[in-house]
Amino acid sequence: MDNIQVFMRIRPLSEDEYKRDRSTESAVRMLADNVVSIPSQRSENFTFDFVGDEACTQEEVFDAVGRRAVERCIQGYNGTIFAYGQTGSGKTFTMQGARDEFTGPDDELRGLIPRCFEHLFTRIAEEEARTNGRLKYLCRASYIEIYNETIYDLLDPLTRTCAMREDIKRGVFIDGVTEETVQDPNEAYDVFVRGTTNRHVSATSMNRESSRSHSVLMLVIQSLTQMDTGLTEIREARFNLVDLAGSERQKLANTSGMRLKEAANINKSLSTLGNVINSLVDIGNGKSRHVNYRDSKLTFLLRDSLGGNSVTFIIANVSPAMCNDAETASTLRFAQRAKMIRNKAVVNQDMQGNVPQLQAEIQRLKVQIANLRSVRPVSVGDGDSSGVVLSPNSTLRAPSVGDPLLSDSDLTERANKEHRTTQFLLILAMRKLRETERQKARYAEIILELQKSLNRQRRQQQQQKMVLKLKNAEIAALRRNAPIGYVTSAENAALREEITELQSAISAQPDYTDLLLENIHMREDLEYIYENSATQDSGLPKKSDAVAALEMLISTRACSMDLQGIFPIIPDDNVYLGLEDKIKEAQHHINDLELQRDKLEFQINSIEVDWQSVNDGAHKLAATGADEEISEIIESTMDCIVGDQARDTWQTISTLYSRHY
Ligand SMILES: Nc1ncnc2c1ncn2[C@@H]1O[C@H](COP(=O)(O)OP(=O)(O)OP(=O)(O)O)[C@@H](O)[C@H]1O
Numbered sequence: 001m002d003n004i005q006v007f008m009r010i011r012p013l014s015e016d017e018y019k020r021d022r023s024t025e026s027a028v029r030m031l032a033d034n035v036v037s038i039p040s041q042r043s044e045n046f047t048f049d050f051v052g053d054e055a056c057t058q059e060e061v062f063d064a065v066g067r068r069a070v071e072r073c074i075q076g077y078n079g080t081i082f083a084y085g086q087t088g089s090g091k092t093f094t095m096q097g098a099r100d101e102f103t104g105p106d107d108e109l110r111g112l113i114p115r116c117f118e119h120l121f122t123r124i125a126e127e128e129a130r131t132n133g134r135l136k137y138l139c140r141a142s143y144i145e146i147y148n149e150t151i152y153d154l155l156d157p158l159t160r161t162c163a164m165r166e167d168i169k170r171g172v173f174i175d176g177v178t179e180e181t182v183q184d185p186n187e188a189y190d191v192f193v194r195g196t197t198n199r200h201v202s203a204t205s206m207n208r209e210s211s212r213s214h215s216v217l218m219l220v221i222q223s224l225t226q227m228d229t230g231l232t233e234i235r236e237a238r239f240n241l242v243d244l245a246g247s248e249r250q251k252l253a254n255t256s257g258m259r260l261k262e263a264a265n266i267n268k269s270l271s272t273l274g275n276v277i278n279s280l281v282d283i284g285n286g287k288s289r290h291v292n293y294r295d296s297k298l299t300f301l302l303r304d305s306l307g308g309n310s311v312t313f314i315i316a317n318v319s320p321a322m323c324n325d326a327e328t329a330s331t332l333r334f335a336q337r338a339k340m341i342r343n344k345a346v347v348n349q350d351m352q353g354n355v356p357q358l359q360a361e362i363q364r365l366k367v368q369i370a371n372l373r374s375v376r377p378v379s380v381g382d383g384d385s386s387g388v389v390l391s392p393n394s395t396l397r398a399p400s401v402g403d404p405l406l407s408d409s410d411l412t413e414r415a416n417k418e419h420r421t422t423q424f425l426l427i428l429a430m431r432k433l434r435e436t437e438r439q440k441a442r443y444a445e446i447i448l449e450l451q452k453s454l455n456r457q458r459r460q461q462q463q464q465k466m467v468l469k470l471k472n473a474e475i476a477a478l479r480r481n482a483p484i485g486y487v488t489s490a491e492n493a494a495l496r497e498e499i500t501e502l503q504s505a506i507s508a509q510p511d512y513t514d515l516l517l518e519n520i521h522m523r524e525d526l527e528y529i530y531e532n533s534a535t536q537d538s539g540l541p542k543k544s545d546a547v548a549a550l551e552m553l554i555s556t557r558a559c560s561m562d563l564q565g566i567f568p569i570i571p572d573d574n575v576y577l578g579l580e581d582k583i584k585e586a587q588h589h590i591n592d593l594e595l596q597r598d599k600l601e602f603q604i605n606s607i608e609v610d611w612q613s614v615n616d617g618a619h620k621l622a623a624t625g626a627d628e629e630i631s632e633i634i635e636s637t638m639d640c641i642v643g644d645q646a647r648d649t650w651q652t653i654s655t656l657y658s659r660h661y
Pocket residue numbers: 010011012085086087088089090091092093094098210211244245246317
């Protein structure tokens with residue numbers, strides 16, 4: 001457990017302050033190297049880890065705070081640096097420097113942020129060189145602003161807003177925030193300068209001052225170490241550099257509209273910060289308290305930095321002016337309280353490897369445990385509380401009985417320590433193995449589900465192709481056999497529409513598969529969130545409400561893809577019934593068409609028979625030397641091979657024929 005480290009920095013007196021005070025006397029009295037008081041306020045003394053006076057340089061602040069924070073992050077610990085203080089006390093000067101641009105390492109006035117970038121990449125290069133490339137680092141940067149309880153993405157040119165989320169794997173995170181990979185200090189400067197420029201632009205367009213918002217530059221420092229066993233050790237540190245809004249209480253009197261909301265939100269986030277600190281201090285003193293991290297975006301985002309898994313530094317910036325003594329005393333009281341908070345920083349470490357590698361590792365560790373047990377019975381402790389996980393590469397030698405250089409108690413202690421380490425590694429490897437097995441089973445389930453769905457889709461596709469083929473054949477037959485104008489244009493259009501629908505259903509299969517996969521994942525994510533969230537204080541809606549909302553979303557998306565009605569979206573048998581109905585409907589339609597075709601064939605046959613009779617009659621009439629009237633009728637009958645007139649014509653001919661014979 002480490003206390004939050006607090007550094008105090010007094011900036012030089014400004015000209016305005018000199019004009020107001022008409023004196024150069026400082027409100028802050030230095031009692032010792034790291035002890036100060038504000039005599040004009042109360043007689044209390046404030047003790048900090050470091051106090052920088054008016055002459056304190058940017059480099060000295062970096063050595064006291066930045067260098068140490070970076071060193072811990074390189075090892076895999078989370079780190080946070082907060083700059084706290086009233087408006088104009090020097091927070092931005094300390095964090096960023098005197099300018100918005102950096103000219104590189106020769107700019108004496110550059111602040112902690114650029115110096116941290118430089119040191120970070122120097123150390124990364126050293127570490128990578130030391131391990132001959134077995135250790136690789138990867139850094140990602142994002143930069144946000146919290147204003148009026150809204151999070152703005154400063155690396156997005158439009159500084160769009162983002163939501164904060166929490167899950168068991170990632171903890172609290174900003175959903176969809178821009179993250180840029182940075183490989184050297186220049187790339188990191190560039191990210192920071194761009195974000196700062198966006199901040200100024202959006203502040204101007206929204207008519208606000210940066211002192212009224214909190215800015216957080218976030219670095220994720222990931223390291224991958226290739227082990228001899230084939231496993232990969234992954235460490236991930238989060239490094240937050242925070243420039244807080246001015247800590248003075250915003251006046252609500254005579255304020256309205258946007259300004260009132262702004263002032264209320266600044267007060268809210270800073271008072272929540274104060275409340276969180278008070279609760280943590282009480283907890284440190286053995287009291288039972290609930291810590292309201294969720295009461296403001298700032299405290300929720302930086303939850304780990306306050307009483308959690310982080311090495312945290314607070315820089316309390318103050319003005320030396322007598323006219324600001326009350327605010328200075330307030331800042332120092334805040335910092336003094338914060339110093340009592342105890343964080344528990346641990347290296348964020350994980351192992352990655354395939355199942356045979358992990359099994360081999362477990363086997364190796366089991367052999368080691370067996371060796372240790374056979375040499376000397378040891379009592380198992382609670383585990384290493386230092387928080388640093390020993391590398392599985394470290395060779396664990398079983399202590400040999402009668403080692404002349406070591407006493408019995410030394411040997412026991414060493415055996416115990418090695419046993420604990422081995423046990424820890426064994427647990428880690430087994431956990432990884434179980435996790436891998438779980439994942440494997442999960443993927444197998446997904447594959448099975450997809451396979452089932454694919455088979456169903458194939459069957460449906462075949463059926464639809466068959467229907468399409470039949471319809472095409474029928475249409476072709478109708479076209480061949482039907483008299484011109486027999487199939488009405490409306491029927492034709494309906495048939496065409498149906499064909500288009502069937503074709504789009506067939507071509508929609510890939511869309512459907514993507515959607516199905518995504519739906520499976522969304523349902524799984526939901527299950528995961530509810531399984532892993534603490535029931536109380538999780539802030540989540542009721543699970544049934546969330547499930548209903550998700551199903552609604554899925555069906556809305558299905559509609560928007562125009563698949564609803566053609567294809568069921570959910571791989572659920574009930575929904576597939578819809579498709580079966582559709583196929584049945586199509587079957588009915590085919591039956592109707594077949595009926596019509598039979599009728600038509602019958603008509604054509606009867607016309608042919610009629611025509612044959614007409615032909616025969618005509619020949620007989622011709623043989624008897626029929627008059628002109630009869631020839632004309634024969635001509636017109638020839639023109640009406642098919643059609644409604646045929647039978648009437650035949651009737652006329654029959655009548656004439658019977659009159660003649
Ligand atoms: N240590 C210092 N040495 C010289 N000048 C300083 C120092 N600290 C601050 N200043 C100057 O004081 C002024 C106010 O500082 P700065 O803008 O950093 O304050 P701030 O606390 O960030 O204010 P705000 O809350 O409004 O953002 C600036 O002009 C800055 O250059």
